[in-house]
Amino acid sequence: MVVSQIARVEIAAALWRKHRMGAISAGDARLLESAFEADDHGTPDEPPRFAVVPLTPIVLDVAARGRVP
Structure with a gap:
């Protein structure tokens, strides 16, 4: 995937906007953010x-x- x-x-x-709106918990926001970071940067494995x-x-x-122009 290209981003x-x-x-x-x-x-x-x-x-975090979804969290502020009450749609997801802070824990879910952290989990999803961590998952994105792992996809973005990779992990040791x-x-x-x-x-x-x-x-x-x-x-x-x-x-x-x-x-596109």
Whole structure:
């Protein structure tokens, strides 16, 4: 799976927003955040599951417009 470098921030923000809204517990938010981090960085036993696309001005411009130029 390919993800943007900013996904780390966006996923954490979305999980903790769900917690603030009462949709998930703090423990669930922590668990899901840890699972994402393991997929993003890998673990001692598993390699990362994500290919991370670095943020560049072009990537940010495309994301801001919501479509490919």
